Amino acid sequence: MRRQLEGSVAVAKAIALCRPEVICAYPISPQTHIVEHLSDLVRSRELAPCEYLNVESEFAAMSAAIGASAVGARAYSATASQGLLYMVEALYNASGLGLPIVMTVANRAIGSPINIWNDHSDAMSQRDSGWIQLYAESNQEAVDLHIQAFRLAEAISLPVMVCMDGFVLTHAYEGVDLPAQEDVDAFLPPFAPRQVLDPDEPMTIGAMVGPEAFTEVRYLMHAKQMQALDDIPAIASTFAQAFGRPAGGLVRRYRSEDAETIVVALGSVLGTIEDVVDELRADGIRIGALGVKTFRPWPLEEVRAALAHAERVVVVEKAFAVGAGGIVGQNVRLALDGTGVTVHDVVAGLGGRPITGRSLRGLLDDAIAGRLPRDRMTFLDLDTGIVERELERPSGPHAENILRDLGVLARPY
Amino acid sequence: MHQVRIHGRGGQGVVTAAELLSVAAFAEGRHAQAFPTFGSERTGAPVVAFCRIDERPIRSREPIAEPDTLIVQDPTLLHQVDLFAGLHPGGLVLLNSARTLQELGLDDTGFRIVTLPATDLARKHLGRPVPNAVLLGGFAALTGVVSLDAVVAAIREKFKGAIGEQNAVAARVAYEQLEAVHA
Numbered sequence: 001m002r003r004q005l006e007g008s009v010a011v012a013k014a015i016a017l018c019r020p021e022v023i024c025a026y027p028i029s030p031q032t033h034i035v036e037h038l039s040d041l042v043r044s045r046e047l048a049p050c051e052y053l054n055v056e057s058e059f060a061a062m063s064a065a066i067g068a069s070a071v072g073a074r075a076y077s078a079t080a081s082q083g084l085l086y087m088v089e090a091l092y093n094a095s096g097l098g099l100p101i102v103m104t105v106a107n108r109a110i111g112s113p114i115n116i117w118n119d120h121s122d123a124m125s126q127r128d129s130g131w132i133q134l135y136a137e138s139n140q141e142a143v144d145l146h147i148q149a150f151r152l153a154e155a156i157s158l159p160v161m162v163c164m165d166g167f168v169l170t171h172a173y174e175g176v177d178l179p180a181q182e183d184v185d186a187f188l189p190p191f192a193p194r195q196v197l198d199p200d201e202p203m204t205i206g207a208m209v210g211p212e213a214f215t216e217v218r219y220l221m222h223a224k225q226m227q228a229l230d231d232i233p234a235i236a237s238t239f240a241q242a243f244g245r246p247a248g249g250l251v252r253r254y255r256s257e258d259a260e261t262i263v264v265a266l267g268s269v270l271g272t273i274e275d276v277v278d279e280l281r282a283d284g285i286r287i288g289a290l291g292v293k294t295f296r297p298w299p300l301e302e303v304r305a306a307l308a309h310a311e312r313v314v315v316v317e318k319a320f321a322v323g324a325g326g327i328v329g330q331n332v333r334l335a336l337d338g339t340g341v342t343v344h345d346v347v348a349g350l351g352g353r354p355i356t357g358r359s360l361r362g363l364l365d366d367a368i369a370g371r372l373p374r375d376r377m378t379f380l381d382l383d384t385g386i387v388e389r390e391l392e393r394p395s396g397p398h399a400e401n402i403l404r405d406l407g408v409l410a411r412p413y
Numbered sequence: 414m415h416q417v418r419i420h421g422r423g424g425q426g427v428v429t430a431a432e433l434l435s436v437a438a439f440a441e442g443r444h445a446q447a448f449p450t451f452g453s454e455r456t457g458a459p460v461v462a463f464c465r466i467d468e469r470p471i472r473s474r475e476p477i478a479e480p481d482t483l484i485v486q487d488p489t490l491l492h493q494v495d496l497f498a499g500l501h502p503g504g505l506v507l508l509n510s511a512r513t514l515q516e517l518g519l520d521d522t523g524f525r526i527v528t529l530p531a532t533d534l535a536r537k538h539l540g541r542p543v544p545n546a547v548l549l550g551g552f553a554a555l556t557g558v559v560s561l562d563a564v565v566a567a568i569r570e571k572f573k574g575a576i577g578e579q580n581a582v583a584a585r586v587a588y589e590q591l592e593a594v595h596a
């Protein structure tokens with residue numbers, strides 16, 4: 001049924017439709033509304049049977065999810081930003097043990113400076129943790145990706161992170177079609193774990209592995225992720241047949257077939273990008289977009305197939321590798337190796353700065369006119385005056401100095 | 414597309430107003446998107462929320478820089494925030510105030526500013542100075558973008574029991590006041 005809902009509430013309801021048996025989470029903005037709503041659903045027994053564990057930290061949340069999954073329960077958690085960092089050690093254990101936990105990451109910047117707003121630096125920091133990473137463009141897609149995520153995780157015995165932009169999606173009210181319980185039940189059968197800790201049939205999982213076998217175990221993790229490149233589109237296609245709408249998959253092309261310029265992005269900014277693409281198309285410019293729905297595993301072949309005919313690719317991403325460059329951009333370059341396509345890395349929307357249609361239009365005008373640098377990142381809407389003023393200062397913390405320049409903080413006497 | 418920007422202060426229900434407006438538009442078969450700007454939320458601090466209403470699916474998620482309509486829940490923001498930023502000449506402003514435009518020094522702005530004593534109406538009908546739902550009744554009267562019935566249904570869905578009924582009555586009174594003046 002289509003309803004006007006807050007993104008967090010829509011996702012919580014979608015999780016409940018997936019019948020998780022254990023939910024362990026620790027509140028952190030902007031994820032909190034999701035687990036708050038789930039805790040209401042468990043308390044009112046609308047979601048039953050389900051054990052809702054109040055834990056003392058994100059590290060405990062993921063550790064409890066690992067335990068739950070290892071005894072054969074469908075387990076769910078949600079986090080963001082520093083919360084994700086706090087569970088990192090456990091994240092690697094979940095993926096290393098092959099436990100099909102599903103977790104929402106309500107994407108938020110990582111401090112310092114502390115910042116509660118949206119970007120992708122949290123999820124991107126865990127791109128190599130062995131979790132599958134899916135990125136939602138809208139709240140409808142966030143709902144649909146979570147339903148697919150449980151099926152995918154359990155099919156290949158790997159944990160899946162569903163990333164949705166914090167505040168931009170989690171706190172936005174929009175129309176969302178929530179599937180019927182019987183349709184979700186038909187799509188997502190009960191969890192049949194590949195490995196179970198059972199006191200009646202004792203065994204251990206999580207053995208220490210030395211040089212004699214570590215490479216082989218790690219190789220299998222990689223092989224399973226590569227296998228997911230076949231499973232993800234297959235599950236997305238089954239989902240589309242069952243629910244009558246597309247969602248997820250590896251990549252999504254938008255007006256890119258004959259495009260000379262293609263914008264690549266992840267998550268909710270794709271909507272604004274598509275509006276700008278339409279604007280430029282109306283002016284006769286051959287431009288399109290490519291939404292990356294699955295970032296891990298990296299769909300190298302599909303990205304290459306979608307981009308190789310272009311003259312230039314503009315990668316707009318909400319995180320970057322400090323001291324190196326774009327993260328998505330580096331992966332795109334790998335996919336385009338040998339094609340001669342120019343790839344521009346653009347960092348935008350850091351710490352909640354809005355990515356506006358106007359700024360994107362200016363950026364793409366520059367790209368098409370050959371004014372964007374190839375050899376270094378472009379920071380969209382960077383206030384260079386503020387940066388230069390700060391560089392001239394001999395001392396003091398950058399954050400406080402800049403906030404004083406902007407009038408956000410009062411100057412000391 | 415009709416774009417509404419709502420200004421107020423923490424505690425006045427700014428975010429809820431945007432939500433209610435989007436629910437009302439959705440119920441009438443439109444596509445609607447409501448979202449807040451979040452900061453260090455605290456009572457009394459300036460808060461902004463947005464609502465887009467369209468016949469087609471809404472893809473853009475950037476804050477509304479050029480609104481069609483402004484709803485201002487707290488007139489003291491006039492001295493603190495650049496409220497009219499991005500508003501087109503002749504653009505509509507629904508301002509919560511019991512004073513005249515002349516008294517407010519707003520009689521020569523080039524915008525179409527309409528005042529509504531929403532806090533007084535809220536005090537009278539709710540017993541609390543929460544102007545958000547009242548102003549939505551006024552918005553329905555001035556713009557016709559959503560019907561009063563849809564606004565009232567959204568209020569009742571959000572607030573069960575007496576508080577919903579009182580807000581619904583206050584929104585209806587606001588609608589009738591502004592309908593009589595501006596229809």
